[in-house]
Amino acid sequence: MQPTPSPIPDNNVDPAFARFSQFIARELGIKMPPEKSPLLMSRLRERIQDLKLGGLEDYQRYLFELPDSSAEWDEFIDRVTTNKTDFFREPGHFDYLSGTVLPALAAPRGPTWQLKLWCAGCSSGEETYTLAMTLSEYAQSHPGFDYSIFATDISTRVLALAQTAIYPQAKIDPVPTELRRRYLLRGEGAQRDNVRIVPELRQKTRFSRLNFMNDHFGVSELFDVIFFRNVMIYFERETQQAVLTKMCRQLKPGGYLFVGHAESLMGLKLPLQPMARAVFRRTCTRFSGF
Numbered sequence: 001m002q003p004t005p006s007p008i009p010d011n012n013v014d015p016a017f018a019r020f021s022q023f024i025a026r027e028l029g030i031k032m033p034p035e036k037s038p039l040l041m042s043r044l045r046e047r048i049q050d051l052k053l054g055g056l057e058d059y060q061r062y063l064f065e066l067p068d069s070s071a072e073w074d075e076f077i078d079r080v081t082t083n084k085t086d087f088f089r090e091p092g093h094f095d096y097l098s099g100t101v102l103p104a105l106a107a108p109r110g111p112t113w114q115l116k117l118w119c120a121g122c123s124s125g126e127e128t129y130t131l132a133m134t135l136s137e138y139a140q141s142h143p144g145f146d147y148s149i150f151a152t153d154i155s156t157r158v159l160a161l162a163q164t165a166i167y168p169q170a171k172i173d174p175v176p177t178e179l180r181r182r183y184l185l186r187g188e189g190a191q192r193d194n195v196r197i198v199p200e201l202r203q204k205t206r207f208s209r210l211n212f213m214n215d216h217f218g219v220s221e222l223f224d225v226i227f228f229r230n231v232m233i234y235f236e237r238e239t240q241q242a243v244l245t246k247m248c249r250q251l252k253p254g255g256y257l258f259v260g261h262a263e264s265l266m267g268l269k270l271p272l273q274p275m276a277r278a279v280f281r282r283t284c285t286r287f288s289g290f
């Protein structure tokens with residue numbers, strides 16, 4: 001991830017910040033306008049101090065000389081990304097999934113079928129395991145139904161958390177009592193303030209690192225449903241168009257895409273039709289230029 005020197009557009013902006021801003025937008029898709037300068041600084045300050053470097057410029061020089069494979073790049077990405085998430089965030093989507101999407105997808109499939117879902121930008125896994133709970137509940141009343149969840153993020157720190165599937169008790173407030181009883185294990189001893197997702201759900205999930213800015217996602221599967229929520233809100237419009245175009249290629253015709261409630265697809269050219277709030281369905285016709 002070596003930087004290419006580029007002109008600094010605004011003379012009032014710290015050149016080191018401007019270079020980081022361009023680099024982050026190009027490599028991670030995340031927009032970093034000048035007003036985000038204090039935010040970036042606050043996220044990197046501790047690291048700069050730990051490395052006993054003088055400031056942002058020194059850190060930049062240090063980082064850009066390292067090979068792509070250096071663990072410092074992972075550290076940097078962990079700090080630059082915003083990983084806020086929750087169990088049952090924007091809960092209407094999970095009701096819509098089990099009440100409308102699954103019956104619609106099930107109708108032409110016959111009694112035995114498997115749903116393939118991609119949780120794209122999964123952060124520390126709360127959304128992924130909410131989906132696993134929702135799908136397992138549906139499976140209870142629909143024998144013959146099975147599912148698998150592919151979950152990805154660019155941050156290795158949150159992926160590691162997701163894979164442990166251990167969460168503080170304080171995070172599980174949004175999980176309905178009945179689902180806690182079925183799908184969460186209470187910790188003991190040193191883990192007494194934590195819960196862990198049951199193995200039956202963990203076995204249904206596969207976590208992997210993926211950068212949406214890659215030309216190709218390197219994913220051979222097509223999905224029935226993609227959850228891509230609260231990620232592209234951090235991207236510029238052209239980046240949103242490019243990433244969503246690639247994402248639609250991973251969606252089966254007739255498959256569903258869920259985005260965050262605050263995210264809009266208005267004005268983007270995509271083979272999708274709106275179905276419900278922040279829910280879209282891949283059209284079955286061929287999409288010109290797609």
Ligand SMILES: C[S@@+](CC[C@H](N)C(=O)[O-])C[C@H]1O[C@@H](n2cnc3c(N)ncnc32)[C@H](O)[C@@H]1O
Pocket residue numbers: 027028029030081082083084085086089120121122123124127152153154155158210211212213228229230231260
């Ligand atoms: C705010 S979290 C959203 C988590 C979850 N989808 C939700 O709605 O609760 C956004 C996630 O997108 C990931 N992300 C940001 N840029 C990315 C990129 N270029 N490729 C892959 N993941 C990215 C971040 O690491 C972060 O974990």
